[in-house]
Amino acid sequence: MSLSTVFDPELIRRYDGVGPRYTSYPTAPHFNNRFGAPELVKAIKESNEDPIPRSLSLYAHIPFCFSPCFYCGCNRIITRDADKKQAYLETLLKEIRLLAPLFDRDREVVQLHLGGGTPNSLTGAQLSELMAEFRRNFHFAPERERDFSIEIDPRTVDAADIGTLREIGFNRVSLGIQDFDPQVQQAINRLQDTDRIRTILDACRRHGFQSVNFDLIYGLPMQNTETFAATLDTVAGMRPDRIALYSYAHMPELFKAQNKINVVTLPDPERKLALFQLAVERLIGEGYVYIGMDHFALPSDELSRAQDSGDLHRNFMGYTTRKQTDLVGFGVSAISQIADCYAQNAKDLPTWTAHIESGRPATVKGLRTHADDRIRAEVIQAIMCQGRVDFAEFEQRFGIVFRDYFAAELDGLPALAEDGLLALEDRGLRVLPRGRLLLRVIAARFDAYLPKKPVQQIPLSKVL
Ligand code: SF4
Numbered sequence: 001m002s003l004s005t006v007f008d009p010e011l012i013r014r015y016d017g018v019g020p021r022y023t024s025y026p027t028a029p030h031f032n033n034r035f036g037a038p039e040l041v042k043a044i045k046e047s048n049e050d051p052i053p054r055s056l057s058l059y060a061h062i063p064f065c066f067s068p069c070f071y072c073g074c075n076r077i078i079t080r081d082a083d084k085k086q087a088y089l090e091t092l093l094k095e096i097r098l099l100a101p102l103f104d105r106d107r108e109v110v111q112l113h114l115g116g117g118t119p120n121s122l123t124g125a126q127l128s129e130l131m132a133e134f135r136r137n138f139h140f141a142p143e144r145e146r147d148f149s150i151e152i153d154p155r156t157v158d159a160a161d162i163g164t165l166r167e168i169g170f171n172r173v174s175l176g177i178q179d180f181d182p183q184v185q186q187a188i189n190r191l192q193d194t195d196r197i198r199t200i201l202d203a204c205r206r207h208g209f210q211s212v213n214f215d216l217i218y219g220l221p222m223q224n225t226e227t228f229a230a231t232l233d234t235v236a237g238m239r240p241d242r243i244a245l246y247s248y249a250h251m252p253e254l255f256k257a258q259n260k261i262n263v264v265t266l267p268d269p270e271r272k273l274a275l276f277q278l279a280v281e282r283l284i285g286e287g288y289v290y291i292g293m294d295h296f297a298l299p300s301d302e303l304s305r306a307q308d309s310g311d312l313h314r315n316f317m318g319y320t321t322r323k324q325t326d327l328v329g330f331g332v333s334a335i336s337q338i339a340d341c342y343a344q345n346a347k348d349l350p351t352w353t354a355h356i357e358s359g360r361p362a363t364v365k366g367l368r369t370h371a372d373d374r375i376r377a378e379v380i381q382a383i384m385c386q387g388r389v390d391f392a393e394f395e396q397r398f399g400i401v402f403r404d405y406f407a408a409e410l411d412g413l414p415a416l417a418e419d420g421l422l423a424l425e426d427r428g429l430r431v432l433p434r435g436r437l438l439l440r441v442i443a444a445r446f447d448a449y450l451p452k453k454p455v456q457q458i459p460l461s462k463v464l
Helices: 009-015 037-048 082-102 124-137 159-167 182-187 194-206 225-238 256-260 269-285 302-309 349-357 371-386 391-398 407-411 413-418 433-444
Strands: 055-062 108-116 147-152 172-178 211-218 242-247 289-292 295-297 313-315 318-320 325-330 335-338 341-345 363-368 388-390 422-424 428-431
Touching: 009 269, 009 433, 037 082, 037 335, 037 341, 037 363, 082 124, 082 325, 082 349, 108 124, 124 159, 159 194, 172 194, 194 211, 194 225, 211 225, 211 269, 225 269, 242 269, 269 289, 289 302, 289 433, 295 302, 313 371, 325 341, 371 388, 371 391, 371 433, 388 391, 407 413, 413 422, 413 433, 428 433
Parallel strands: 055 108, 055 325, 108 147, 147 172, 172 211, 211 242
Antiparallel strands: 242 295, 289 295, 313 318, 325 335, 335 341, 341 363, 388 428, 422 428
16 A cells, blocks of 8 residues: 655745755765775675675766756766767776676676766767676676666657667666756756657657656746646656656755856745645646655556565665665766675766776775664665564564664654654554655654754755
8 A cells, every 4th residue: 555645834844954865874975985996896795695695786877968957966077079978988898897797697687777967978879888788797687577777868869769778778767857847947958848758758658668757856946836837737748657856956056057047036945845745746646656755656657566565675776676686886976885885986087987997996985884874774764665664573683672772763753753754653663644755854863873963953854
């Protein structure tokens, strides 16, 4: 049974803040530079010796984009220089050949994702070469068990490209839509035609893609509830299988391109809350299931079914249906999660390239988790993915007495229970419909790295 969700503006106002999205625990800011290439190699060796071999998820970061979207906060390089992209691809292929032999050959690749930047800034031939290199060096699971996805900028593909992507092995796509309104698109420097997106979507369906995701953003310049309602009408008419609804965070001091946004055109926090409410209620009204954090899916989609069956998981790629995989990241800034370790590649192109060209993994920081991290990571996963924590399950798995081990954390929960975010029961805790849009607030109570403050003072999930 899907978990129900209630939008409570007062609670969202009260608990709003900025903070971890928990695609990992500990989160990336806690990685340290004492973890480098030797530690990554050791972690891979250890993971091969695990008595129950884990399958693999592969991620490759393609950092290039053709033009800057003004809202963007990604690690990307704006260029149309074909030589630069070819050089990057060649280094990426070397990285694959460098890391793949470290993994036992019988470990199957069940998941693969290309993110960016703009993965389709590479040509079809280049993407095909990349996939062929992965296939030569890793053992792909049978086709029906693969979850192979790519993020696409719809401005730079056509229906024929979609056919190529399917042929070279992708079965899921994510389209960056953000907003269909021309004035909003003008204000964010991302003009894209609705008919073109419809054509691409049709091509995805014709070519048998299992799922299509739309990325939307609320809080953008020039957005108001009328224009965003029209965007949601269009989205509802197209009915993508998944929708990611992100909040725009205006931080021009961190992301230079955002300086091009005229702040007076941004919706204020109350208007932004209204946009968020409009989108959540409309998507749920259209039959979408709220998965958690920013994600919605049709009930027939694998993500919704995984939520029902308790198989939903969260990692650096967001929500996934693949539990128990090791994630191997390729490319500039990519993060790996191998056994009990996290490893991150150099974030700048010259450093990443220099490492790979000299035959060394490009890991520049990471973390080996300790026992307490692993217990907390599982509690946070349970909150973010299943919306409940069963104390007995944790006691059995980790040999702890949950109420003793987490005495301080549990002491802080009655306030959240009184506000209707969760129910604290004898056997565990359960996220209530009013708490579903505030999962991070609940998860943060179990984060040992956050300063211990009363919950309303902890900087958390920025919605507004
Ligand atoms: S939003 Fe996407 S396409 Fe636009 S600049 Fe950022 S990474 Fe590139």
